[in-house]
Amino acid sequence: MSQSCLVTGANGHLGNTLVRALLEQGYRVRAGVRDIDDRAAFQGLDCELVYAELLDEEALFKALQGVEVLFQVAAVFKHWARDPQAEIVQPNVEGTRRVLRAAKRAGVKRVVYVSSVAAIGHNGQALDEQQWNVEQDNAYYRSKILAEQVAWDTARALDLWMVAVLPSAMIGPNATRLTDTMGFIESVRQRKLPLDPGFHFNFVDVRDVAAGMILAAHKGQPGQRYILANERCSSLAQIIDAANAVTPGYRLPAPAPRWLLLALAWVEEARARMTGRPAQLLQSQVRMFHQVRQHYCIDKARQQLGFAPRTPEAALQSVFRYLGRRASSS
Secondary structure, three states: OOOEEEEOOOOOHHHHHHHHHHHHOOOEEEEEEOOOOOOHHHOOOOOEEEEOOOOOHHHHHHHOOOOOEEEEOOOOOOOOOOOHHHHHHHHHHHHHHHHHHHHHHHOOOEEEEEOOHHHOOOOOOEEOOOOOOOOOOOHHHHHHHHHHHHHHHHHHHHOOOEEEEEEOEEEOOOOOOOOHHHHHHHHHHOOOOOOEOOEOEOEEEHHHHHHHHHHHHHHOOOOOEEEEOOOOOEOHHHHHHHHHHHOOOOOOOOEOOHHHHHHHHHHHHHHHHHHOOOOOOOHHHHHHHEOOOOEEOOHHHHHHHOOOOOOHHHHHHHHHHHHHHHHHHO
16 A cells, blocks of 8 residues: 555554554555654654644644545543533534544545444444444543534535444553553553442454554445444453463452442542542443443444454453553563
């Protein structure tokens, strides 16, 4: 490949992994970041750093000059904020609108838009791309639902070639800073999880998501959504099993009942409001995740794109090895 592409959010977990995968396949890569002087995530990578702030449409237009494929990765990824509408929802929704308008003005040929399985939801059944989540109690989930809807509305209005990919909880290497998902795995690795919250996460290796995005740019059908996840979710017991496969000695903590989790979340949210430090557990998370399986049907991505993710067990063992090396080198 010699196509020119822009990856927004290129210093993030998925963005940086995608930049590396694109370079390996011969793409000419522009790495869009907010701070072009922070080059730590790009050491040894033959890519061009450009300023790309999603709320700065003119900067996006400039960054997209001569670009054939836009990989729209950048987004606010956090579950708690003092003003969730202003800090999470509005930036994700308005940023989506502005980057797609800039892409159309710049003559971009294809857009791969990163949504999330948050926009599909979960209810214990094997959900597919036809589903749309109606649960908007959690600000991050609400932002991903609304942002993807705006993306489709904007793409249709502008006659813009676009596919959407919907990853589940991403784990794996190239994390210059830990996401909420990676932070949870790190808390397990450090034996800091006092109770089993009864959450069941659908994990996917970030490298498989990056590979799926590149496949979507070439094999995806415009106007289509593709789930990039695993069919099965993982309980804390299965996460502990993966940790023990890498470094034996981990034990499963005692299970926490729903009422206790809600009480702890209430306390966490009250503390966060007073101190400004993010809450480690939210009531909305307890209501969404406690004892609810996250299963997805990925047949469409397998058949149309050739998506072939690692198993949850392999992804988890790999991330525990990665976090162990990361801790040793810090």
